[in-house]
Amino acid sequence: MKTVMSVTTRAPEPHSAKDKDTFAYKTVAHRLPVILTKAIDTTCRRLKSLVESGVVSSDHRLDAEQEMKDSIGRMAKLRNELQTDKPFVELVSTAPDVHIWNRCLSDHMSEFRCEPKWFTTSWLYAECYLYRRVREAFQLTQYVNTFDPFSESKEEALKSSIHAIEVLTEFMRTSFATKDTDIETEFTRFIELSLWGNKCDLSLSAGSQTNQFANPTQDLIQMRDFIIDNHTKQLWHFVDTYRSSSDGLQLSLVLDNSGFELFTDLCLIEFLETSGILNDKSVVKFYVKSMPWFVSDVMTKDFHWFLRYLCDDSNTHSSAVKELAHKWTHNLKTGKWLIIDDHFWTLPHDFSQMKTISPQLYHSLSESNLIVFKGDLNYRKLTADLKWDLSVPFDTSLRGFLPTTLCSLRTIKADVVVGIQDKQMLQKIHTFADNWRETGDYAVIQLAIKQ
Numbered sequence: 496m497k498t499v500m501s502v503t504t505r506a507p508e509p510h511s512a513k514d515k516d517t518f519a520y521k522t523v524a525h526r527l528p529v530i531l532t533k534a535i536d537t538t539c540r541r542l543k544s545l546v547e548s549g550v551v552s553s554d555h556r557l558d559a560e561q562e563m564k565d566s567i568g569r570m571a572k573l574r575n576e577l578q579t580d581k582p583f584v585e586l587v588s589t590a591p592d593v594h595i596w597n598r599c600l601s602d603h604m605s606e607f608r609c610e611p612k613w614f615t616t617s618w619l620y621a622e623c624y625l626y627r628r629v630r631e632a633f634q635l636t637q638y639v640n641t642f643d644p645f646s647e648s649k650e651e652a653l654k655s656s657i658h659a660i661e662v663l664t665e666f667m668r669t670s671f672a673t674k675d676t677d678i679e680t681e682f683t684r685f686i687e688l689s690l691w692g693n694k695c696d697l698s699l700s701a702g703s704q705t706n707q708f709a710n711p712t713q714d715l716i717q718m719r720d721f722i723i724d725n726h727t728k729q730l731w732h733f734v735d736t737y738r739s740s741s742d743g744l745q746l747s748l749v750l751d752n753s754g755f756e757l758f759t760d761l762c763l764i765e766f767l768e769t770s771g772i773l774n775d776k777s778v779v780k781f782y783v784k785s786m787p788w789f790v791s792d793v794m795t796k797d798f799h800w801f802l803r804y805l806c807d808d809s810n811t812h813s814s815a816v817k818e819l820a821h822k823w824t825h826n827l828k829t830g831k832w833l834i835i836d837d838h839f840w841t842l843p844h845d846f847s848q849m850k851t852i853s854p855q856l857y858h859s860l861s862e863s864n865l866i867v868f869k870g871d872l873n874y875r876k877l878t879a880d881l882k883w884d885l886s887v888p889f890d891t892s893l894r895g896f897l898p899t900t901l902c903s904l905r906t907i908k909a910d911v912v913v914g915i916q917d918k919q920m921l922q923k924i925h926t927f928a929d930n931w932r933e934t935g936d937y938a939v940i941q942l943a944i945k946q
């Protein structure tokens with residue numbers, strides 16, 4: 496009789512700023528203080544125009560100005576805590592997620608017998624905690640409670656990408672009208688557009704604006720070699736079955752960044768509708784953040800602002816862009832598209848903990864046939880941001896999280912990468928520049944199928 500040995504594989508440690516040669520360290524030591532300083536500067540600048548920009552009525556001008564100053568003080572204190580590696584402290588507002596955050600703190604104390612600190616705890620926890628504390632800086636106020644210190648940069652990013660948006664609109668119009676390529680090739684293009692749209696987040700550039708496509712068809716072909724694990728073919732086979740089904744695909748899109756990336760995501764949806772993969776019975780659920788997050792992540796109000804801006808007749812962009820934006824606004828009005836926010840996305844937990852922490856969200860996701868996770872942070876949360884070997888299968892790194900079939904479209908902007916099983920690719924990676932995981936130049940399209 497054969498004895499089967501069960502090999503218990505222990506999950507690796509999380510990435511952390513304690514490793515000085517990692518992007519985690521660079522981020523905590525250098526990038527996060529810059530992001531905080533920019534948030535403080537923006538808040539200082541906006542302080543005097545709160546009434547003019549409609550944030551508060553003139554009756555409350557003085558109180559609101561004082562509250563903005565208090566919030567600036569809280570962010571400056573946070574920056575000092577970060578730079579001097581102080582222990583994390585409890586959140587103090589009465590928001591519904593606070594007890595979960597404070598439980599993380601006490602769980603950490605029980606497990607490690609010390610408070611978490613910026614340079615020794617996991618990078619994922621530290622970075623999420625920073626954005627949660629920025630939110631708290633405003634949450635403790637009465638008149639400027641909803642102030643988003645990143646909204647200006649999100650809006651500027653969209654305005655500065657209008658030319659690229661025009662180019663993509665034209666690209667989409669011609670590809671739908673001419674049908675010069677087969678449908679799988681078209682699908683691949685729109686998946687890749689949405690993928691590379693993720694290269695343009697503002698947290699990577701600490702809030703500076705980034706470049707977009709000039710010639711989509713050519714650019715996409717050139718960039719294909721930079722996708723180091725690519726499951727687009729399998730993804731196509733999966734979605735293609737819905738073209739002939741009367742039910743239509745039920746799709747969840749876990750969004751990442753506002754602005755240009757959101758535009759590329761909506762172009763992908765537009766393609767899925769035009770090709771019949773999404774039909775009249777399909778509902779697309781867009782999951783967004785419920786607070787300002789990682790500088791450029793989309794919130795419900797950003798999504799609406801984005802559509803209002805693109806619809807606005809007083810802006811000079813083309814009528815084709817405006818028509819698209821009107822159509823998309825209509826999709827939201829009719830309920831064909833739903834925007835859903837949930838505080839789980841702005842907790843420090845990885846996704847394997849979703850079923851326990853936010854069972855309703857897990858259930859909502861499991862009602863879809865496919866979940867598309869956009870971007871780097873979602874990838875870090877799928878894989879728990881652990882120090883996995885490059886060759887560990889994507890499915891293994893999910894550690895049981897599979898509400899339904901899911902895929903990740905991610906440009907690589909952080910240390911964790913899994914699923915590289917091709918030996919040649921592993922060799923090739925050794926020839927990449929040392930900082931290849933930090934630039935967003937490389938990407939993965941990875942799929943996990945629920946049987």
Ligand SMILES: O=P(O)(O)OC[C@H]1O[C@](O)(CO)[C@@H](O)[C@@H]1O
Pocket residue numbers: 522622693696697698699700751752789869870871872873875908909
């Ligand atoms: O918008 P994305 O793709 O999630 O990128 C955010 C990523 O950028 C970073 O700030 C690094 O550049 C990471 O901390 C984070 O994972």
Ligand SMILES: [Mn+2]
Pocket residue numbers: 696698751752789791792870872
């Ligand atoms: Mn983001």
